[in-house]
Amino acid sequence: MGYVGWNHPPAFATVLDGGFRVPAIGYELTHLQTLESEAIHIFREVVAEFERPALLFSGGKDSIVMLRVAEKAFWPAKLPFPLVHIDTGHNFPEVMAFRDARAVQLSARLVVGSVQDAIDAGTITEDTRPGASRNQLQTPVLLDTIEENRFDAVFGGARRDEEKARAKERFYSFRDEFGQWDPKNQRPELWSLYNGRHRPGEHIRVFPLSNWTELDIWRYIAQENLEIPSIYYAHTREVVERDGMLLAVTPLTPPLAGERVLSRQVRYRTVGDMSCTGAIASGAVTVDEVIAEVATTRITERGATRADDRVSEAAMEDRKREGYF
Amino acid sequence: MRELLRVATAGSVDDGKSTLIGRLLFDTKSLFSDQLAAVERTSRERGDGYVDLALLTDGLRAEREQGITIDVAYRYFATPKRSFILADTPGHVQYTRNMVTGASTADLALLLVDARKGVLQQTRRHAFLASLLRVPHLVLCVNKMDLVDFDEGVFERIKDDFRAFVAKLEIVDVATIPISALGGDNLVSRSPSTPWYEGTSLLHHLEELHIASDRNLIDVRFPVQWVVRPRTDELHDYRGYAGQVAGGVLKPGDEVIVLPSGLTSRIAAIDTYDGPVAEAFPPMSVTVRLEDDLDVSRGDMIARPANQPAVGQDIDLMVCWMVDAPLRPRARLAIKHTTRSVRSVIKNIAYRVDVDTLHRDDSVAELRLNDIGRVTVRTTAPLCFDPYRRNRTTGSVLLIDEATGATVGAGMLL
Numbered sequence: 001m002g003y004v005g006w007n008h009p010p011a012f013a014t015v016l017d018g019g020f021r022v023p024a025i026g027y028e029l030t031h032l033q034t035l036e037s038e039a040i041h042i043f044r045e046v047v048a049e050f051e052r053p054a055l056l057f058s059g060g061k062d063s064i065v066m067l068r069v070a071e072k073a074f075w076p077a078k079l080p081f082p083l084v085h086i087d088t089g090h091n092f093p094e095v096m097a098f099r100d101a102r103a104v105q106l107s108a109r110l111v112v113g114s115v116q117d118a119i120d121a122g123t124i125t126e127d128t129r130p131g132a133s134r135n136q137l138q139t140p141v142l143l144d145t146i147e148e149n150r151f152d153a154v155f156g157g158a159r160r161d162e163e164k165a166r167a168k169e170r171f172y173s174f175r176d177e178f179g180q181w182d183p184k185n186q187r188p189e190l191w192s193l194y195n196g197r198h199r200p201g202e203h204i205r206v207f208p209l210s211n212w213t214e215l216d217i218w219r220y221i222a223q224e225n226l227e228i229p230s231i232y233y234a235h236t237r238e239v240v241e242r243d244g245m246l247l248a249v250t251p252l253t254p255p256l257a258g259e260r261v262l263s264r265q266v267r268y269r270t271v272g273d274m275s276c277t278g279a280i281a282s283g284a285v286t287v288d289e290v291i292a293e294v295a296t297t298r299i300t301e302r303g304a305t306r307a308d309d310r311v312s313e314a315a316m317e318d319r320k321r322e323g324y325f
Numbered sequence: 326m327r328e329l330l331r332v333a334t335a336g337s338v339d340d341g342k343s344t345l346i347g348r349l350l351f352d353t354k355s356l357f358s359d360q361l362a363a364v365e366r367t368s369r370e371r372g373d374g375y376v377d378l379a380l381l382t383d384g385l386r387a388e389r390e391q392g393i394t395i396d397v398a399y400r401y402f403a404t405p406k407r408s409f410i411l412a413d414t415p416g417h418v419q420y421t422r423n424m425v426t427g428a429s430t431a432d433l434a435l436l437l438v439d440a441r442k443g444v445l446q447q448t449r450r451h452a453f454l455a456s457l458l459r460v461p462h463l464v465l466c467v468n469k470m471d472l473v474d475f476d477e478g479v480f481e482r483i484k485d486d487f488r489a490f491v492a493k494l495e496i497v498d499v500a501t502i503p504i505s506a507l508g509g510d511n512l513v514s515r516s517p518s519t520p521w522y523e524g525t526s527l528l529h530h531l532e533e534l535h536i537a538s539d540r541n542l543i544d545v546r547f548p549v550q551w552v553v554r555p556r557t558d559e560l561h562d563y564r565g566y567a568g569q570v571a572g573g574v575l576k577p578g579d580e581v582i583v584l585p586s587g588l589t590s591r592i593a594a595i596d597t598y599d600g601p602v603a604e605a606f607p608p609m610s611v612t613v614r615l616e617d618d619l620d621v622s623r624g625d626m627i628a629r630p631a632n633q634p635a636v637g638q639d640i641d642l643m644v645c646w647m648v649d650a651p652l653r654p655r656a657r658l659a660i661k662h663t664t665r666s667v668r669s670v671i672k673n674i675a676y677r678v679d680v681d682t683l684h685r686d687d688s689v690a691e692l693r694l695n696d697i698g699r700v701t702v703r704t705t706a707p708l709c710f711d712p713y714r715r716n717r718t719t720g721s722v723l724l725i726d727e728a729t730g731a732t733v734g735a736g737m738l739l
Contacts (some may be wrong), residue, residue: 213408
């Protein structure tokens with residue numbers, strides 16, 4: 001029988017040794033294969049035990065990797081859940097185009113929760129001072145989107161290595177009816193057994209890539225030959241230097257008084273809102289060059305590029321408690 | 326080929342554990358300068374006399390304010406040979422629950438003792454828990470060797486003392502390494518201060534440890550997670566059983582039995598997104614197709630006709646109880662075992678194990694928070710299981726409170 005889609009090199013190349021059942025070598029997986037297998041297992045558990053799962057897809061590198069793993073988990077069937085994006089209206093256009101193209105490619109349903117619509121409708125109020133970002137406004141829109149669609153499990157691409165509050169996350173992160181996270185009262189997770197029990201109105205955030213590091217993400221992008229938005233690679237861009245970060249000059253983020261506009265070769269290490277995501281000086285134009293750069297960098301990705309995490313030591317924890325990603 | 330090694334570590338601040346972990350992260354370039362700066366800043370603001378590397382993952386507000394680790398913290402580091410996941414569990418409050426959680430997936434348990442103090446009650450307790458959870462490898466680091474002038478006699482005494490205790494446990498592989506976490510002795514490379522020590526450095530040991538044989542490659546066990554039915558025109562008849570291999574090696578052509586129904590068939594193909602595979606082994610996630618159209622669904626177990634798991638409703642377990650409200654006979658609990666969920670009633674609590682003395686106390690009527698004991702349950706539907714000592718995946722269960730949904734205990738099948 002020939003099923004479509006086998007145009008990739010086999011990930012698990014095993015050697016058959018004259019029909020012998022236990023060859024002397026082999027039966028080993030690389031760490032990426034082990035992490036992938038763990039994540040596939042989690043995807044399947046959630047789809048089997050929940051009624052209305054959804055996957056948060058921002059077009060960022062972690063969600064791109066997560067989506068590929070999800071594809072693998074259910075192949076040759078299509079994704080058994082929709083994609084969800086909370087659009088601040090301040091996203092990079094390259095990333096939005098990528099998001100839409102990927103959804104079409106997978107013939108997946110894309111649910112977009114719009115921060116702009118919520119502002120226009122008056123359900124949330126925007127902080128319009130210079131330097132303010134819509135980052136925190138994503139939380140109420142995310143929670144509304146979850147409630148309106150009655151999602152009971154929401155996959156996110158967060159990793160434990162990226163931030164210290166996230167280091168305490170479970171694979172299955174329980175949220176109450178207000179979407180709140182209670183870090184001191186989490187369910188213990190043992191073996192590969194996951195407890196997804198919840199009451200109506202409550203939901204679970206699921207993080208299949210919990211054990212991946214930034215470098216693992218990039219190695220997987222290389223291994224799978226994954227397409228990612230162009231801004232992850234070095235390009236020339238007009239930027240200003242602010243708080244030690246390089247911020248893109250856009251109609252949305254004009255230079256402040258006294259700031260000098262520079263033309264620099266930069267790339268993005270994380271992709272969030274244009275207003276709060278900084279670029280880094282980089283000449284890495286291929287995935288291998290990015291891997292080499294990430295392997296030698298001495299600063300964490302969020303420390304280097306995210307103004308939203310710099311508000312306080314517990315900025316991430318506070319946002320997560322309220323229901324942030 | 327770079328493999329993954331999962332390490333569980335336990336202990337308190339005093340024995341230098343966080344210094345050791347900090348050194349490992351720092352020496353493998355897994356510690357970033359902004360993380361270090363933030364830790365230094367917080368330590369200074371709190372008035373600590375030293376840089377407390379526990380702050381790296383004690384990310385929660387309450388942890389930083391109280392100076393304690395609440396929960397299992399996961400740290401990541403890598404060398405060119407291996408990637409490591411380190412589950413670091415606090416030595417104080419909730420120690421049993423956290424250590425059991427961290428050890429459940431660990432390939433190796435890393436314990437520390439202070440060379441000046443030797444093997445303590447806490448060390449024995451941690452070794453017992455590692456053995457109970459069947460962590461295949463154990464490393465005892467005798468730390469602060471610099472404070473005993475790198476005396477071989479001190480090291481040998483602690484090593485003998487520890488080995489005498491461990492002999493009573495079921496741990497196959499034990500290594501003992503003299504170190505100074507502060508000075509970096511025997512961490513990354515052999516230290517000139519311990520010329521009498523003939524073993525390897527800690528990192529070298531972690532890199533070279535043979536773990537491939539720890540998995541059960543004999544008993545074929547494939548718990549069905551999800552039935553893949555594409556329902557498209559070109560894949561109209563496709564029916565695959567998705568799951569993660571829990572034991573043995575599956576190959577196309579193998580005769581298999583589906584439990585608990587007992588129906589037999591042969592494996593037609595083992596599919597993955599990346600193409601069909603000739604063999605599937607733990608912990609691969611694959612999709613198995615059978616030659617015959619059987620009624621197979623989630624919760625079923627695929628095995629070999631000549632090598633089947635036990636199937637039964639009366640189950641004996643070692644339970645680690647994890648909540649304040651005690652476990653008593655006649656309690657009704659949900660059980661999650663592989664991909665199968667059943668209900669159960671507690672029939673009997675045979676004894677509680679004193680984790681300090683290994684003494685069995687059969688006078689107890691209940692298990693309390695952090696207690697470990699032997700329990701008999703009756704389940705509403707049969708489980709297809711192996712003894713935990715034979716297979717950690719098909720031999721483990723979660724105990725769940727049906728009213729609250731909370732995970733209240735962990736069980737290892739006997």
